Amino acid sequence: MEEEEEEIFHSPEAERDEKADDEKRKLRLMRATLEAKDLSCKDTDDLTLRRFLRARDLDVEKASTMFMKYLAWRRTFVPKGYISESEITNDIAQNKMFMQGRDKAGRPIAVVFGSRHFASKGGVDEFRRFLVFALDRLCSRIPDGQEKFTIIGDIQGYGYCNSDVRGVLAAISILQEYYPERLGKVYVIHVPYIFMTLWKIVSPFIDKNTRKKIVFVENKRLRATLLEDIDESQLPEVYGGKLQLIPIQSG
Template structure:
């Protein structure tokens, strides 16, 4: 392994002795079959372990599949704005602020999604771009993010089951232990019907991170998770929405 014992110990602060041992085992196992695993940090190994209930063999299979996917889906190591021009032009995803425990916040205005303009390959790249951007904004000691999904004015013209399933597949199979909270607001009846289709496909731990808020007490409930100074203006807070492509370098 390229890391010395001191850096390994530093990276694993905050995890128990058993988990530290299993992270070492996981690294050795995955690197044996995939040299690319040498670039994976210990925090990532820890997330994949936790997603497989500390089973080293299952975690190694999970991580190996992810590394293969990453090499194919993100060959340059990142998704550029030039690769997702159509998705960005719809101005439907924003990033700014942090919740009360320091998780970066993403906002998705789902009524701006236009399935008639959607190219599935580009949409998948856009999903990776969104998640990578949120992950990059997470500070030291924090590797999760919060998403506010706004369904105001969302209807049949926005319904896109194929895209939802593609996004779920990317997220669950490649970004374990990243979602902190998904807060869903302005929920129409149609989406509740759609949710019944998607819900069984979401793993149990992820399901528990979804919160649906009623319109009448939306701001009050949002303020339980997010300080007013960090909450977007459209939800009763003080921060303006910032398009995701303009969020680079924001504090």
């Protein structure tokens, strides 16, 4: 009987419940910590705080520091609460990011064309604003019960003129520091050899949990790989699906 009781106590269900209870306890502690520092944190919902908590492996102190940094950044970088199209005219004109469909988990899908990005047009500051504009648009389409989005990064035609180390590092920083636990998966497709030079430079700056979500897809397996997670009805026409691509600014 003692052995049976011990086995039940250590069952997967019991461990999951224990972890869930621990997370709830730490979430309450994190909220109390933040509200003591800034009363405006009372307006932040539990789901948002939980994403920051999970991003720091349930370390309340680190998660609280991360969230306070996010608040300060948001107030400075997005003082109006949103980025307007007039602030990112050069990046929008490049027509490089689209938003359409959902994967099988309900995550909204964005498609990014790397060969349409030219760093010199607007500079890294405008590109940062464009990233926030795009990420906010994506997040606004995340349905209840889901917290992440999916990205298809199409690198076909990518060349030296598209190589932008500063821009990619800015994207990594913004995504990891200010949009934690939002990325579900990234499919990198049509990858030319030249892109791998940039990848070797920037990949060390991507944390291990994010790297696990990045999938380099073989050309011969492209449609089959995408269809594993995306229904044909939700896949863009350009990849053999049935949806037209809609520019991020028109979504």
